[in-house]
Amino acid sequence: MKFLMTYVPSSSAPPDPARMAAIGEFSVEMAKAGVLLMTGGLQRPTKGTFVKLAAEEFSVTDGPFAETKELIDGFALIEVKTKEEALEIARRFMAVAGDGTGEILQVFEPGEIPHPERGVCG
Numbered sequence: 001m002k003f004l005m006t007y008v009p010s011s012s013a014p015p016d017p018a019r020m021a022a023i024g025e026f027s028v029e030m031a032k033a034g035v036l037l038m039t040g041g042l043q044r045p046t047k048g049t050f051v052k053l054a055a056e057e058f059s060v061t062d063g064p065f066a067e068t069k070e071l072i073d074g075f076a077l078i079e080v081k082t083k084e085e086a087l088e089i090a091r092r093f094m095a096v097a098g099d100g101t102g103e104i105l106q107v108f109e110p111g112e113i114p115h116p117e118r119g120v121c122g
Contacts, residue, residue, distance in 0.1 A: 002037070002107040003086040005076045010099040019098060027097045030078070035089060038077040073100075077107065 011013075015023065030036035048063040076093070080086050086104050094100060 001081065001083070001086070002077060002079050002109070003083070004105045004107050005078060005090055005093070006105075007074050007076075007093070007097060008100050009097065010101075014021070015098065016099045019096075023093075026093060027076075029087045030089065032080060035078050035080060036076060037079055039075065058100050060079075064114045 027036060027039055050061040050063070052059045052061075078086060078089055080089065083104075083106070090102060090104055094102065
């Protein structure tokens with residue numbers, strides 16, 4: 001099972017060098033274990049682009065946008081056997097990264113997309 005995990009730190013201050021090093025060590029450990037498939041940080045909204053489709057009209061708006069309190073700071077794509085394992089990886093990561101919130105979303109492979117009436121498509 002693959003999961004996309006996001007992280008929003010409680011503080012807007014960047015992590016100190018020691019915390020960044022600890023996050024890097026954790027990432028290397030998870031990559032070597034075959035759990036971490038991809039990770040990255042995200043640009044601030046001042047660099048973002050907002051896209052919208054309404055009534056078949058596609059629009060593009062470049063930032064900067066109004067500041068928000070809940071900016072996703074980073075993400076990781078992991079592969080584990082169960083959701084419980086994903087939760088444990090999230091717990092361990094947050095213990096290293098510090099106070100914050102996150103979201104864990106299952107990523108479906110082609111052929112695994114759930115169908116509301118039939119279950120998983122295949």
